Amino acid sequence: MVYTAKWGIIATGWITERFVKDLLLDPSTRDVSDVKHEVVAIGSRSLEKAQKFVDEFAPGQTGIRLYGDYESVLSDKDVEIVYIGTPHSHHYKLAIAALRAGKNVLCEKAMTINAAQAKHIAKVAAENNVFVMEAMWTRFFPLMRKVESLLWDEKAIGTIHRVTTDLSNKFAVDPANRIYNPALGGGALLDLGVYAITWVNVVCYNHPENKQSPPTSTKASVLKTPLTGVDEETVIVQVWDKPHIISTATMSIVVDGPTDCMVRIEGSKGQIIVPLSSCRPTKVILRPNEGEEQVFDFPIVGYGMHWEADQVARDVRDGKKVSDIYPIAETLYALSVCDEVRKQNDFVYPAEIEYVEES
Numbered sequence: 001m002v003y004t005a006k007w008g009i010i011a012t013g014w015i016t017e018r019f020v021k022d023l024l025l026d027p028s029t030r031d032v033s034d035v036k037h038e039v040v041a042i043g044s045r046s047l048e049k050a051q052k053f054v055d056e057f058a059p060g061q062t063g064i065r066l067y068g069d070y071e072s073v074l075s076d077k078d079v080e081i082v083y084i085g086t087p088h089s090h091h092y093k094l095a096i097a098a099l100r101a102g103k104n105v106l107c108e109k110a111m112t113i114n115a116a117q118a119k120h121i122a123k124v125a126a127e128n129n130v131f132v133m134e135a136m137w138t139r140f141f142p143l144m145r146k147v148e149s150l151l152w153d154e155k156a157i158g159t160i161h162r163v164t165t166d167l168s169n170k171f172a173v174d175p176a177n178r179i180y181n182p183a184l185g186g187g188a189l190l191d192l193g194v195y196a197i198t199w200v201n202v203v204c205y206n207h208p209e210n211k212q213s214p215p216t217s218t219k220a221s222v223l224k225t226p227l228t229g230v231d232e233e234t235v236i237v238q239v240w241d242k243p244h245i246i247s248t249a250t251m252s253i254v255v256d257g258p259t260d261c262m263v264r265i266e267g268s269k270g271q272i273i274v275p276l277s278s279c280r281p282t283k284v285i286l287r288p289n290e291g292e293e294q295v296f297d298f299p300i301v302g303y304g305m306h307w308e309a310d311q312v313a314r315d316v317r318d319g320k321k322v323s324d325i326y327p328i329a330e331t332l333y334a335l336s337v338c339d340e341v342r343k344q345n346d347f348v349y350p351a352e353i354e355y356v357e358e359s
């Protein structure tokens with residue numbers, strides 16, 4: 001039987017457009033037949049904006065309830081999973097409210113401003129017996145399973161020695177843009193760096209010999225923009241003693257970064273390379289020291305957010321509270337890396353968005 005997940009959508013910005021369009025794609029276009037999706041409610045700060053959003057991105061979808069606030073989505077009895085697509089600064093409060101309303105939650109990255117907020121979210125989810133996950137969509141790409149299989153099953157590059165990852169994107173320099181706005185949790189680290197960190201984690205944190213232990217050392221340098229003080233460019237170097245790997249994660253909001261190699265995993269027998277982009281990759285290159293290079297193509301129908309949505313639907317259908325592919329514990333770890341990077345570089349956000357509610 002096909003399971004239909006019933007989604008309530010919060011905020012109608014750039015990424016929500018892509019998410020909703022992917023939800024509404026026919027799942028057979030990606031060979032999925034066990035789950036499908038229905039958008040039952042959309043909340044925006046403006047009812048007119050919600051209406052405009054539906055007209056443009058979900059035309060012909062009758063019966064979607066539209067709200068001029070977010071709270072009404074949380075109290076809509078038909079909503080089973082809430083998707084939060086606001087800026088980072090607003091994730092914590094909204095996720096806690098959604099979980100307390102008994103809803104399952106898929107929250108955009110970065111899940112929160114700091115690890116303490118995400119820890120509180122995990123606690124509230126457990127108390128309310130509901131599912132919660134950060135929307136680290138890349139982790140759900142079939143391409144990611146191929147990389148893991150090359151690394152761990154086929155041992156295609158032998159012993160891993162070094163990992164370099166990047167996500168960079170040149171944004172218009174504008175203090176009003178969320179990317180530059182500290183009050184909205186702006187900067188390269190929380191917006192783009194979380195992907196560079198996730199790739200390091202796929203290889204090093206989740207390395208069979210590391211078993212999700214923290215690295216031996218994390219050293220980071222941050223270059224802040226004089227405009228607003230958020231990080232323009234950041235470099236994170238980590239040493240992983242157990243699997244004996246050194247990793248470098250880089251991120252920037254002032255350059256577009258390399259296109260030919262966003263992730264490079266170097267081992268004793270060769271390299272695995274992921275070209276543009278590390279958040280929406282479509283190709284994996286296996287370059288052995290000896291023998292022919294192999295290219296594996298993973299074309300995407302739609303934007304590619306449907307794979308995470310399908311898995312969330314399956315997890316909710318099956319009564320899971322935490323994802324096996326991207327558990328909340330890994331979000332907590334990734335955010336603890338961000339906390340450490342900021343601590344080492346005296347990079348603080350306004351107190352209004354760093355707070356943790358008394359629990």
Ligand SMILES: NC(=O)C1=CN([C@@H]2O[C@H](COP(=O)(O)OP(=O)(O)OC[C@H]3O[C@@H](n4cnc5c(N)ncnc54)[C@H](OP(=O)(O)O)[C@@H]3O)[C@@H](O)[C@H]2O)C=CC1
Nearest residue numbers: 011012013014015016044045085086087088108109110191
């Ligand atoms: N997975 C991915 O590939 C991507 C993920 N993201 C993540 O999605 C989130 C949103 O990013 P994006 O869509 O680019 O952002 P946008 O600025 O385009 O949209 C954010 C939306 O949040 C709502 N909102 C609520 N409060 C505010 C506020 N104070 N200022 C601005 N907007 C507010 C608005 O919706 P409304 O007016 O309807 O209430 C707005 O449209 C971020 O967490 C980001 O990291 C972003 C891009 C790509």
Ligand SMILES: O=C1OC[C@@H](O)[C@H](O)[C@H]1O
Nearest residue numbers: 015109169179191192279
């Ligand atoms: O998640 C993201 O991925 C793509 C980027 O362009 C965007 O800024 C970021 O939020």
